[in-house]
Amino acid sequence: MQIEAKIEEYRKLKIHLSEVKAAEMIARLEIAQDLGVDSLKAGTSNFDYPSEGIRLKLIKKLNYKLDKETLEMIDLSDDEAACIKWTPELKLTPYRKVEDTVTLDQAISVTDATPSIEIELREFS
Numbered sequence: 001m002q003i004e005a006k007i008e009e010y011r012k013l014k015i016h017l018s019e020v021k022a023a024e025m026i027a028r029l030e031i032a033q034d035l036g037v038d039s040l041k042a043g044t045s046n047f048d049y050p051s052e053g054i055r056l057k058l059i060k061k062l063n064y065k066l067d068k069e070t071l072e073m074i075d076l077s078d079d080e081a082a083c084i085k086w087t088p089e090l091k092l093t094p095y096r097k098v099e100d101t102v103t104l105d106q107a108i109s110v111t112d113a114t115p116s117i118e119i120e121l122r123e124f125s
Contacts, residue, residue, distance in 0.1 A: 011119050032058060 001009075035047055040060050047056040066084065076084075090108065095101065 007119065010117065031056075032060075 035045075035056075035058055037058065037060055040058070042060050042062045045058045045060070047058065048054075049056065071084070095104070098104075
């Protein structure tokens with residue numbers, strides 16, 4: 001298969017995937033609403049439909065997000081501080097500016113990420 005044909009196939013698949021993901025999300029949210037997700041506690045709830053031979057498992061999740069700026073301004077108790085996981089994060093901009101990173105490099109592993117592809121439709125003359 002020529003590269004142009006592969007690019008066109010990729011473009012079509014990406015569009016189809018976006019459409020399927022959006023439709024799946026709508027269906028999932030509609031089912032969850034029909035089952036009263038708002039009144040459920042966080043965790044797993046099972047719904048049996050014996051005539052259809054189906055057990056639907058609905059998992060209600062909650063997202064928790066810490067506001068880093070607020071955390072820097074408040075004094076936490078030891079018990080509260082124990083609830084927070086502090087994970088190191090590499091700051092790439094200053095890292096790339098440092099000439100000698102031999103010591104830090106011992107703690108860094110670099111692997112290839114999945115490449116991104118963007119397709120721009122345009123006419124060439």
